[in-house]
Amino acid sequence: MDVHARVGLNVQRLRRERRFSQEELAFHSGLTRGYLSAIEAGQRNATLRILDKLTQALGVDISELFVRPPGDFPIEVPKSKKINNSAP
Template sequence: MDIVKVFGNNVKKYRNLLGISQEEFAYKCGLHRTYISAIECHRRSISLENIQRIADALNIETYKLFIESKEEEL
């Protein structure tokens, strides 16, 4: 399992479920849009503090960002 990929894919999935842009989501997290883009494109490892910010902005439990979906395993 590539944790950076799983995390990035989950951030994008949950952000899209909220129907908000990267820019709007970044603002909600207190982070920069390019930082969110780098996470979603699997180019960035992030701190625990920022993981919590992201989970809070998505209004989900933090652990859900680390669950690998079945589609990713294929």
């Protein structure tokens, strides 16, 4: 998962845990609802200043935006066995 998606999912999770609508969080952080929506969707590259505004509005440390979201497990790709296509 790329960092934009991870931050977006964490912002969304923290917002919902606090029972804020996007409109409420946007108001408390000084952002527009559209900009917040794009961050949550992983479509915006939020600056540190924007992330700071969000963490202040959510009442969390900035590190909370970078933790692995619940259910985000790394996918292990099995190592493929080398196939010997040479004739016996």
